Amino acid sequence: MTDWLGPEEWQAVRLSLKVSATAVAVSLPLGLLCALALAKGRFPGRQLLNGLVHLPLILPPVVTGYLLLVVFSRQGPIGSVLEPLGVSFAFRWTGAALAAAIMAFPLMVRPMRLAFEAVPPALEQAAATLGASRLRVFVTVTLPLALPGVVAGAILAFAKAMGEFGATITFVSNIPGETRTVPTAIYAFLQMPGGEGAALRLVAVSVALAMGALLISEWLSRRIARRVAA
Amino acid sequence: MTDWLGPEEWQAVRLSLKVSATAVAVSLPLGLLCALALAKGRFPGRQLLNGLVHLPLILPPVVTGYLLLVVFSRQGPIGSVLEPLGVSFAFRWTGAALAAAIMAFPLMVRPMRLAFEAVPPALEQAAATLGASRLRVFVTVTLPLALPGVVAGAILAFAKAMGEFGATITFVSNIPGETRTVPTAIYAFLQMPGGEGAALRLVAVSVALAMGALLISEWLSRRIARRVAA
Amino acid sequence: MIEVHVKKRLGGFDLDADFAAPPGVIALFGKSGSGKTSVINAVAGLMRPEAGRIEIDGTLLFDRTRRIDVPVHRRRIGYVFQDARLFPHMSVAKNLAYGGSHERDRVIEMLGLSELLDRRPAALSGGEKQRVAIGRALMSHPRLLLMDEPLSALDAARKAEILPWLERLRDEAGLPILYVSHAASEVARLATTVVVMEAGRVGRVGAVAEVLSDPAAVGMIGAQEAGAVVRARIAGLDRIDGLTELALSGGRIVLPGRLGGIGTHLRLRISAQDVILAREKPEGLSALNILPAEVTALDEGPEGVAVGLACGADRLLARVTRRSARALRLEPGLRLWAIVKASAVAPDDVGGAA
Amino acid sequence: MIEVHVKKRLGGFDLDADFAAPPGVIALFGKSGSGKTSVINAVAGLMRPEAGRIEIDGTLLFDRTRRIDVPVHRRRIGYVFQDARLFPHMSVAKNLAYGGSHERDRVIEMLGLSELLDRRPAALSGGEKQRVAIGRALMSHPRLLLMDEPLSALDAARKAEILPWLERLRDEAGLPILYVSHAASEVARLATTVVVMEAGRVGRVGAVAEVLSDPAAVGMIGAQEAGAVVRARIAGLDRIDGLTELALSGGRIVLPGRLGGIGTHLRLRISAQDVILAREKPEGLSALNILPAEVTALDEGPEGVAVGLACGADRLLARVTRRSARALRLEPGLRLWAIVKASAVAPDDVGGAA
Amino acid sequence: ARAEILTFAAASLGGPLDRAVEAWEAQGGAAVTVSYAGSSALARQIMAGAPADLFISANEDWMEEVARAGLIETESRRDILGNALVLIAADAEAPEAEIGPGLDLATRLGSGRLAMALVDAVPAGQYGRAALEGLGLWDGIAPRVAQAENVRAALALVASGAAPYGIVYATDAAEEPRVKVVGRFAAESHPPIRYPAALVAGADPEAAGFLDFLSGPEAGAIFEGAGFILPEADLPAPDLPQTGPSE
Numbered sequence A, B: 001m002t003d004w005l006g007p008e009e010w011q012a013v014r015l016s017l018k019v020s021a022t023a024v025a026v027s028l029p030l031g032l033l034c035a036l037a038l039a040k041g042r043f044p045g046r047q048l049l050n051g052l053v054h055l056p057l058i059l060p061p062v063v064t065g066y067l068l069l070v071v072f073s074r075q076g077p078i079g080s081v082l083e084p085l086g087v088s089f090a091f092r093w094t095g096a097a098l099a100a101a102i103m104a105f106p107l108m109v110r111p112m113r114l115a116f117e118a119v120p121p122a123l124e125q126a127a128a129t130l131g132a133s134r135l136r137v138f139v140t141v142t143l144p145l146a147l148p149g150v151v152a153g154a155i156l157a158f159a160k161a162m163g164e165f166g167a168t169i170t171f172v173s174n175i176p177g178e179t180r181t182v183p184t185a186i187y188a189f190l191q192m193p194g195g196e197g198a199a200l201r202l203v204a205v206s207v208a209l210a211m212g213a214l215l216i217s218e219w220l221s222r223r224i225a226r227r228v229a230a
Numbered sequence C, D: 001m002i003e004v005h006v007k008k009r010l011g012g013f014d015l016d017a018d019f020a021a022p023p024g025v026i027a028l029f030g031k032s033g034s035g036k037t038s039v040i041n042a043v044a045g046l047m048r049p050e051a052g053r054i055e056i057d058g059t060l061l062f063d064r065t066r067r068i069d070v071p072v073h074r075r076r077i078g079y080v081f082q083d084a085r086l087f088p089h090m091s092v093a094k095n096l097a098y099g100g101s102h103e104r105d106r107v108i109e110m111l112g113l114s115e116l117l118d119r120r121p122a123a124l125s126g127g128e129k130q131r132v133a134i135g136r137a138l139m140s141h142p143r144l145l146l147m148d149e150p151l152s153a154l155d156a157a158r159k160a161e162i163l164p165w166l167e168r169l170r171d172e173a174g175l176p177i178l179y180v181s182h183a184a185s186e187v188a189r190l191a192t193t194v195v196v197m198e199a200g201r202v203g204r205v206g207a208v209a210e211v212l213s214d215p216a217a218v219g220m221i222g223a224q225e226a227g228a229v230v231r232a233r234i235a236g237l238d239r240i241d242g243l244t245e246l247a248l249s250g251g252r253i254v255l256p257g258r259l260g261g262i263g264t265h266l267r268l269r270i271s272a273q274d275v276i277l278a279r280e281k282p283e284g285l286s287a288l289n290i291l292p293a294e295v296t297a298l299d300e301g302p303e304g305v306a307v308g309l310a311c312g313a314d315r316l317l318a319r320v321t322r323r324s325a326r327a328l329r330l331e332p333g334l335r336l337w338a339i340v341k342a343s344a345v346a347p348d349d350v351g352g353a354a
Numbered sequence E: 001a002r003a004e005i006l007t008f009a010a011a012s013l014g015g016p017l018d019r020a021v022e023a024w025e026a027q028g029g030a031a032v033t034v035s036y037a038g039s040s041a042l043a044r045q046i047m048a049g050a051p052a053d054l055f056i057s058a059n060e061d062w063m064e065e066v067a068r069a070g071l072i073e074t075e076s077r078r079d080i081l082g083n084a085l086v087l088i089a090a091d092a093e094a095p096e097a098e099i100g101p102g103l104d105l106a107t108r109l110g111s112g113r114l115a116m117a118l119v120d121a122v123p124a125g126q127y128g129r130a131a132l133e134g135l136g137l138w139d140g141i142a143p144r145v146a147q148a149e150n151v152r153a154a155l156a157l158v159a160s161g162a163a164p165y166g167i168v169y170a171t172d173a174a175e176e177p178r179v180k181v182v183g184r185f186a187a188e189s190h191p192p193i194r195y196p197a198a199l200v201a202g203a204d205p206e207a208a209g210f211l212d213f214l215s216g217p218e219a220g221a222i223f224e225g226a227g228f229i230l231p232e233a234d235l236p237a238p239d240l241p242q243t244g245p246s247e
C-alpha cells in the first residue's frame, strides 16, 4: 500500500478525514438548530435564514471560497476580529474544515429539517403532559424520532466534505500537510502532465473511505430505525 | 438592467435556468425510483445502489466530468451506442443538464428516501385492503405523504444544478449560448484580474433566481404539508 | 364456510388459531392480547403465517403447503382497523371513496357523515374517525368484512344505528364478517359463531346460542357478559303501548318497541343476569315475561351459580346467587319459571335472525 | 373545586363549555363529536381557548382575562389519550417511567404489564397499548387525571381490575379526574359529577346520583345506560354462599361476592332495566332484594316509561313498558315494591363510596 | 511561522517542479513546500495575506496584479520558464499541419470542436486565441471552439476523443499518449508564454536561494526535460521534437 500511495498522499487522506469529521462534528449543533428553527419556528426572517442556508449550494464553490477568503483573511471583516484572539482559519486545516462545513451545510440541514417536520406533534404533546420541558421533549422525543434524518444529514455532509474542492482550494490553498486534502491533491495531480494515474489512485481511496463511512452509517441508521418503528 | 449585465450574461442566465430545470425534471422519476428502492426495497445490491447514488457527491466534480466525458464521448461505451441514434450530449446544453442532474442526484434522492421511509406502513396496508394495487398505493398514499420530502429533494437538486460548475465545464466545456451556464461564466470572470465585479453581478442574479425558486417551493411544500397534517 | 388455520410466532407470543365456521358473523372474543387482531391480520394478508390455510366461502386466500398467498389488494376485504387509519391527506369524502362507492349515500346517511365530507381526518373526533373508517370499508363492497372493535369509540345511540346495518349485510348480502369485540351484547346480537381466543389459541368455538348459553362458558366470557341467545317470531304488536309480542319456542314474551312486522324472525340476547327464577309462577309483577323452563345444567363459579335452562327448543342462561340456588333447590331436571324483564332486553340485544 | 369555562371555534364547531364541580371524578358524557376531547385538551393546555378560565382545586391553569396560561408541562396532569400515544422508540418500561415512577410496582402489577416491560409499543396489542398509556399517566403522579375513554379497548375482566384503582385515587389520594366514557356503568361507578355535553355545550351537570336517577335524563343518557346510583353500607357477609348483605337507607339487599369488610360504605349502580316493580310483595323469587319504594316521577319515552323511585333517602330508577305502567297503575305517590336482581348488580357496578 | 519555504505555484508546473524541489533539497537547501493551484487563486491568496515565500505564476496578468499590490519583491521577479503552443489531434492518423494563414482547421474539424482553454480568462486560451487571430483564422473558428476550464481539461477533451483537435501547451501534449501533435505555433505568433516567479514581500531569506536555483541550469534541465522552454532561448530549441511521442 505504501508504495501504491506515497506518504504525501496518505497524509492527504488522513487530513481529509480529519477535515471532514471536524466539519461535520462542529457544524452538527448549528445544523440541528437551523433545521429545528426552520421546521418548527415561526419568526420573522425565517425565509431569510432558509435562503442563507441554501446559499453555498447555489454559489459556485469558487465564489464561496473567494468570499471566505475575503471575509476571513487577516484584513477581512471577520478575520481581523479573530486574528487578535488567536483564532485563524487562513491557510490552516481549520479553514479547510470551515469551507467544507459551509459547503456541506445545506445538505446537512435539509434532511434534518424534513425529519423534524415529520415528528408527530401528538407525541411531543404527550411528553409535555408528562411534565417534560421543551428541552426534554426535544432531547427525548423529537431528536430520537428524527434520528434517521439527522444521520442522513450528517452522512450527506460528510460525503460532501470529503469531496469538497473548489471552495477549499480557493480559500486555504493547497498546502501539503495543512490544507492539501484528497480532492485538492487530486486536482493538483490532474493539472500536471502524467498525473492521472496518481489522481485515480487517490479517487479510489477517497471513494472507498466515503463508501465505508456510508455503509457504517446506513447500518447505524437502520438499527435506529428498527428500534423506532417495528 | 441590460447595461448592468451584458446580453451574453443574460443568455447564460436563461441557459442556467433551462439546464437546471431540465436536469431536475428529467432526473425526478429516476430519483423517485431510486429513493423508493432504497427506502422500501430488499434486494441484493441495495448497498451498491446506495453507494452509486452518493458517488457524485464524493468524487471531485472534475473527476465526474471527466468520467462523463469518457463514457459519453463518441468512442465511449454509452456515447458510441447513442451516437447512431442521433442522441448526443457532447458540447450540447443537454450534456450540461446531464452533468447537473448527476451531480444533483444524491441531493435529490436522500430527502426523498427519508420521506418514503417515514410514510406509515399502516396507511399503505389500509390502502391495500381497500383494493389498491401497489402502484395505486404509491401514487395515492405513499407519494402524497412523502411530498414534502420530494419537494425538498427537488429544491436541493435545483439549487445544486444552478451552482454546478466543475463537472459541467469538464464534460461539455464552455460554449457561449450552448453550455455557458452562469457558474462557468462566473468562473471565467474570476480567472481574470479585475473580473470580480462582473462575477459578483452574475452571482447576485443567480442567487436571486435560486432564492425565488426556493421561496416558491417552500410556499408550495408548506401548502402541501398543511393539507396533509393539520 | 370460513376456515382459518394460522400459525405464527410473534416475539414471545405463539399464535396457533384453528377454527371453521359456517357463513355469517364470526365473533372473535377474548382478553386483551389473546391474538384477535393477529388472526384478523392474517386473514387480511397483512401478516403472513408460518403455516396454515385460510379459506373464505370457497376462495382460498392462503395455503402454505400449496404456496398460495393472494395479495392483500386482491382479497377484496373490508378491514375496519382497531385504529382508524384514515388517509390524513384526503378529505373524508375521498377517504370514503378510496375503495369504491358501493351504497355511498346510504352508508353516509347511516353513519351520519354528511356534515363531515369536506373535512380532513385531523379535524375529526375519535368517534367520527371510527365511523369514517367503517364507511370506507363498507363502501369498498368487500366479500369479507374484518372489524376490529369497530364500535368501541361510539356512543350507544350510534351503535344502535350501525348494528342493524351489519345485520342486514350478514342476512341480505350474505357477507361474512369477522368481528372482534369485548361487548357480549354486540357479539350476541351479530354473531353466528363465537370463537373464544385464549393466549393465541382457540379456547372454544361454536354457534353463538350454544356458546353463550353454556353455563361452563360463563367464566371464559365474563359473568357480566354471559347470556343466552334465542330465536323468536313476532306474534303481535301493541301499537298503543309500543310493544311487540314474541313467540319463542317455549312461550311468549313482550318487549318494548316495534321490532318489525308480524311474522318477522328475530334473535334476542337475554343476559343471564336479567333472568329471575321462581318455583311458583309469580303474579302482579311488572315483568311480563314468564316462561316455563327446565334446569339443564349448573355451574358454580366464584360469583354465583350459572344455570342452564331449556325453554322449548331454546336455551336460556340465568345467574343466581348460591343462596338462591339453595333456596330454590336447583338441580338438573327441575321445572320452574323463568322471569325475563321486558325492558331488560333492550333494542341493542334484539337482532334480525341469522 | 374544578371550574372549567372554555370557548373556542374549531372550524364549524363551536365549543362553549362551562361547568363547575366539587372535587372527585367528573364524567364527561355525550355523543361522538359533542366536544368531550376538546374540553379535556383545553384543560391539558393542548388547546388554547379563545376565552375562558380553568381552575383546578384552587390552582388557576388558564385565565384569558388575566393572561394566565400555565404551560402544559407545568400543569402536572396525567392525560390518557383517546389514542394511546406511546413513544415508539422507547420500551414499555421507558414509556412508563417517562413522567415519573410513582407507585411503579403497584401500577405495573395492577395493569398486568410486567411481561411487557421490554417490548416496544409496536409489538403490543391494542388493549396492551392502552394499559401502558394508563400506567404512564398514573406513574407521573399527576394532580389531575384526564382520561379519554381509557378503558374502551379493554375486556371486562381488565376493566374490573382498573376501576377500583381509580376509585382509590379518587377517594384516598383525592385526585380529581376528568373522565370521558360512553359506558354508563363506568360513569355511575366512578363519577362524582356528571357533565353531559351536547354539541359543544354543557347540556346537564349535576351529582351522579341525581343525573343518573332522573327519569328526564334517560333520553340524554340512553335508555340502556340509565340507572340510579345509591349508597350502601356492608351489613353482613355470608361466607358460605359468598354473599354480601348491604344496608341501604330504604332496606337491605344481598349481592354476590365479598365486597368488603362489615361497615364499609359502597356505592351501587342499579340499572333501570334491572329493577322490577310489583304492587304486592312477591314471594319465592330467586331475586333476594325486595325494597319498599314510592314513585316520585314518571317520564314516558318512545321505548317505555322511566319511573323515578324514592327508597328511603336513595333514589332508584326503573324502566317499564307502557303496558306494565298501566297494569300497575303507576302514578307519583304510589307505594310499591322494587325488586332488584342480586346478580344484576355485578361487581362492575359496585364501587367504594365517594 | 514555518521553517520551510512555502511556494505557491501554478498547478501545471506540478511534476518537474517537484523534481526540482527534490534536487534542491538533495543539495542541502531548506525544505520546500509547494501549494499547487490556479494562478488566480494563488494570487488572490497572496493578496489576502497568505504566508507564501515564493510565487510562480502561469499567468503574467496575475503576477502583475500581485506586483501592483506591492506584495512582491520587485527586483526578484523574473521569468523562469516558457512554453509553446501546439495543435493536437485525437486521431493518431491525422496528417501533420502547416500552421499558417492557410491552415485548413475548419475543414479538419468538420462538425467537431476545437478544444482550448477559456479564451478570455486562462492564459493558454488567450495565447491560442491571439495566435489564431494573428493567422486570421479566429473569426471562422470561434463558433467551433469548446472552451475548457483550463489547458489540462482542453487536453482531456481531445484525449477522450470528445474533440478532434485542440490547442494546448507543448508540455501537456508531451505526456499524453492519446493525442498526436500535428503542428506547433511559432513563438512569435502569440505573446511570449512566460512563467514569471517572484519572492513574496517578507519572504524567508532562504527562498531567494531557491528561486535562484530554479532559474539555474540544474533546474533548467529538469524543466527542459519536461518540455518547457527556458526563457533565455526565446525560440524553440532546435532539438525539440516536432511531434509528440505518440508517433
Ligand SMILES: Nc1ncnc2c1ncn2[C@@H]1O[C@H](COP(=O)(O)OP(=O)(O)OP(=O)(O)O)[C@@H](O)[C@H]1O
Pocket (backbone or CB within 6 Å): C010, C011, C012, C013, C030, C031, C032, C033, C034, C035, C036, C037, C038, C039, C082, D122, D123, D124, D125, D126, D127, D128, D153
Ligand atoms: N412483534 C411482536 N413481538 C412480541 N409480541 C407480539 C408482537 N406482536 C404482537 N405481539 C403479542 O401478541 C399478542 C396478540 O396480539 P393481538 O394484537 O393479536 O391481541 P388482541 O387479541 O387483538 O388484543 P387487544 O384486544 O388488546 O387488541 C399480544 O400479547 C402482543 O403483545
Ligand SMILES: Nc1ncnc2c1ncn2[C@@H]1O[C@H](COP(=O)(O)OP(=O)(O)OP(=O)(O)O)[C@@H](O)[C@H]1O
Pocket (backbone or CB within 6 Å): C122, C123, C124, C125, C126, C127, C128, C153, D010, D011, D012, D013, D030, D031, D032, D033, D034, D035, D036, D037, D038, D039, D082
Ligand atoms: N379543526 C377542526 N375543524 C372543524 N371541526 C373540528 C375541528 N376539530 C374538531 N372539530 C369538531 O369538533 C367536534 C368535537 O370534537 P371532540 O373531539 O371534542 O369530540 P368528542 O366529544 O371527543 O367525540 P368522540 O366521542 O367521538 O371522541 C367534532 O364534531 C369535530 O368534528
Ligand SMILES: [Mg+2]
Pocket (backbone or CB within 6 Å): C036, C037, C038, C082, C148, D125, D126, D127
Ligand atoms: Mg387487537
Ligand SMILES: [Mg+2]
Pocket (backbone or CB within 6 Å): C125, C126, C127, D036, D037, D038, D082, D148
Ligand atoms: Mg373524543
